Amino acid sequence: MIKNAADLISGVCLAAFGAYVLSAASRLSYFSEVGPGPGFFPFWIGIGLVFLSFWLMLPSCLPRRMAAKKTERAGWKPTGKALTAWLAIIAAVALLERIGFGLSFAFLTIFLLRGLEQRPTLIAFTVAVGLAAAFYAIFTLALGVRLPAGLWGF
Amino acid sequence: MEALGNLLLGFSVALSPVNLLWCLVGVFLGTVVGVLPGLGPAATIAMLLPLTLKMDHTTAIIALAGIFYGARYGGSTTSILLNIPGESSSVVTCLDGYQLARQGRAGAALGIAAVASFVAGTIGVLGLMLVAPPLARFALRFAPPEYFALMTLGLAMVVFLAGPSMIKALLALLIGLWLSTIGIDLFTAESRFTFGQAKLLGGVDFIAATVGIFAIGELLVNLESRAGAELFKVAKGFRNLLPTLQDLKDCRFAFLNGSLVGFLVGALPGAGATVASFLAYGLEKAFSRHPEKFGTGVIEGVAAPEGANNADAGGALVPLLTLGIPGGNTTAILLGGLILWGYRPGPLLIQEHPQLFWGLVASMYVGNFLLLVLNLPLVPLFAQILRLPYYILYPLILGISIVGVYSVNNSSFDVWVMALFGLLGYLMRKLEFPAAALILGMVLGDALERALRQSLMMSQGDIMILATRPISGTLLLLAAVILLMPAARKVRSWRLDAIERAG
Numbered sequence: 001m002i003k004n005a006a007d008l009i010s011g012v013c014l015a016a017f018g019a020y021v022l023s024a025a026s027r028l029s030y031f032s033e034v035g036p037g038p039g040f041f042p043f044w045i046g047i048g049l050v051f052l053s054f055w056l057m058l059p060s061c062l063p064r065r066m067a068a069k070k071t072e073r074a075g076w077k078p079t080g081k082a083l084t085a086w087l088a089i090i091a092a093v094a095l096l097e098r099i100g101f102g103l104s105f106a107f108l109t110i111f112l113l114r115g116l117e118q119r120p121t122l123i124a125f126t127v128a129v130g131l132a133a134a135f136y137a138i139f140t141l142a143l144g145v146r147l148p149a150g151l152w153g154f
Numbered sequence: 155m156e157a158l159g160n161l162l163l164g165f166s167v168a169l170s171p172v173n174l175l176w177c178l179v180g181v182f183l184g185t186v187v188g189v190l191p192g193l194g195p196a197a198t199i200a201m202l203l204p205l206t207l208k209m210d211h212t213t214a215i216i217a218l219a220g221i222f223y224g225a226r227y228g229g230s231t232t233s234i235l236l237n238i239p240g241e242s243s244s245v246v247t248c249l250d251g252y253q254l255a256r257q258g259r260a261g262a263a264l265g266i267a268a269v270a271s272f273v274a275g276t277i278g279v280l281g282l283m284l285v286a287p288p289l290a291r292f293a294l295r296f297a298p299p300e301y302f303a304l305m306t307l308g309l310a311m312v313v314f315l316a317g318p319s320m321i322k323a324l325l326a327l328l329i330g331l332w333l334s335t336i337g338i339d340l341f342t343a344e345s346r347f348t349f350g351q352a353k354l355l356g357g358v359d360f361i362a363a364t365v366g367i368f369a370i371g372e373l374l375v376n377l378e379s380r381a382g383a384e385l386f387k388v389a390k391g392f393r394n395l396l397p398t399l400q401d402l403k404d405c406r407f408a409f410l411n412g413s414l415v416g417f418l419v420g421a422l423p424g425a426g427a428t429v430a431s432f433l434a435y436g437l438e439k440a441f442s443r444h445p446e447k448f449g450t451g452v453i454e455g456v457a458a459p460e461g462a463n464n465a466d467a468g469g470a471l472v473p474l475l476t477l478g479i480p481g482g483n484t485t486a487i488l489l490g491g492l493i494l495w496g497y498r499p500g501p502l503l504i505q506e507h508p509q510l511f512w513g514l515v516a517s518m519y520v521g522n523f524l525l526l527v528l529n530l531p532l533v534p535l536f537a538q539i540l541r542l543p544y545y546i547l548y549p550l551i552l553g554i555s556i557v558g559v560y561s562v563n564n565s566s567f568d569v570w571v572m573a574l575f576g577l578l579g580y581l582m583r584k585l586e587f588p589a590a591a592l593i594l595g596m597v598l599g600d601a602l603e604r605a606l607r608q609s610l611m612m613s614q615g616d617i618m619i620l621a622t623r624p625i626s627g628t629l630l631l632l633a634a635v636i637l638l639m640p641a642a643r644k645v646r647s648w649r650l651d652a653i654e655r656a657g
Contacts, residue, residue: 006585021332024347035341035607035610035611035614036607037342038344040607041331042335042347049325052324052325052328053325078378079584081378082375082378082580086573092556093569093573096556101557101560105552105553109549113549127549128549131550139557
């Protein structure tokens, strides 16, 4: 994906977001007898977002000669790995209240090390169990921090 | 005399066994963080902030500030031994530091970096001690219009130097400002942008957001590329790390240059340690008797930037502690911490909480000394940290982030917020939107809106109140000039050049 296309897409998303801020702010009071209302500040934020988003998109919409010269590749190839890791984090967060911090964190670590980093299974298990046990010992036992616990109490 | 009395009070706080211990923990952690490329002080402080909520606040700020300036010491280790800067402020140290290592003088380079950091760091704290109290007294004259103008100027400077695209910096800033409006409006008690979630009535949790953007976002970016490099050996033995008398003589002006440039640049919001280190290096080269040798391994080429990026820490705390205006990522998180602990950073902070301010100042003198003592003999040990496999480090970062964020309110919702902001932080890095602008918008948004609305209440809706009062008018004019400057071609090319160098 070229940089300008990335700017175009982010510009479109931010313009839509700005329009939402603007419309939500316009439902709040803009000005009252005592002064600016709760909609005053977000209203101008929305205006700024929409205006600047169009400014961001502008070079991408201009003919190639007029557009910025810089069209180097933005390096999106390895994004899949990062996004997979993020989805794994999301899954671990979803499991946090159900199976507890210890297990969800251990599963997350095993997935990241074995699945993503392709480390040997033994290393993945050792790191996962070791870190989960260390967190339990330091935070729950030593510092008394209450962490989400599953059926097994950790 | 008054300053001396206050400093003695500060030392009585800083030298208490608990504070001394946490100062040591902070500077040690800071050095480790500085050594590790990809884990910065902002992410570390964000991760550890939740754990400080139950601590004594003075102890907590001493420990967190220790991480802040300790990271500057550690940053030079990877620059010299690996040609990979641990921190962006140590980029320029690579130029001569790595060359010295290749010539077999890694020990001397690391030693001079520690000495320069100590000298300049101490001078930076001296500057903070002398400049902050009078500045705070001056700022007591400020009313809401002046505060609004001052914050606008600070934000304009951050936007100006935040990244290659000012449009993106402004957009990030606006998103941050919008995030600060989520929750109950303080003037009318109406809820705004809560999406029907009762948990958002109190606003977006600052800790969850910063941990997400800095720790998780940085981690996801680092997952994409982990390159190895050759690590130069550091000669064993304390003596081998001591610079020679000739080295110290060659660096005497570099120490002074780094100290002054670092402190002055640090006090400007947005500029930061990276710009300070480049500027100090540039000045050192310009006034050197042998400028042609810079880049081939001259010892002053290490001392000047390393001094500057440490003196910057003292400078950066001036606007934070006197005006409540942070100049960058890390100071924005420190400001968030102060607010979370119940303080109102601004001109009254020094008067109302002398123990906190003077305790911090004194701890920074102590911390700089501890760093010198730690860094000289322990450099070979810190270098070993670089051998820690990343596949152990990142689950550790993830675990600390989850535990830290969850433990603040015992809320899984906050962990969800952290995860979502993690994706936002990652996308912002990929799309080159500066995260510093978003965090500053988020942390200053509330105060900025309050100052603006109070100003308009004072003038019964007349916006000209901001322009007609002398101080606020001047500050706003300066902010406008800064934002419009890139239109001038020469300034634009200088700005892009400075940002490109800053990496």
